[in-house]
Amino acid sequence: MHAAMRTGKNLYGGTDRKHQNNVRKDYNSKCPHVRNLINGGAHQIKLMGQPLMGTLNVYGLDYEPGVTKGLGNSGAEVKMFEDEEGNQCGMLMKKPMKTK
Numbered sequence: 001m002h003a004a005m006r007t008g009k010n011l012y013g014g015t016d017r018k019h020q021n022n023v024r025k026d027y028n029s030k031c032p033h034v035r036n037l038i039n040g041g042a043h044q045i046k047l048m049g050q051p052l053m054g055t056l057n058v059y060g061l062d063y064e065p066g067v068t069k070g071l072g073n074s075g076a077e078v079k080m081f082e083d084e085e086g087n088q089c090g091m092l093m094k095k096p097m098k099t100k
Helices: 003-007 017-022 032-038 050-058
Strands: 044-048 068-070 076-082 088-094
């Protein structure tokens, strides 16, 4: 019996192929804020001004206060609103999981 059979590990590169499917998959989005949200860096992100407009432009959306829109197929949505000073704001959040 050779070492790979005894230990279950390949001497030239780690474990067998069956153990390589548990590596975390990082999603690569067009926008850094959405990428951070989807990959678990934050639960929600508040954007104002130019960062908000840049994110909306990347996904081809227009600013509409009081509206929630999805950001492509990224699994994120932006809830647009105006704060008490009249600034344009948006809250990036993950879309809620659909249940049957």
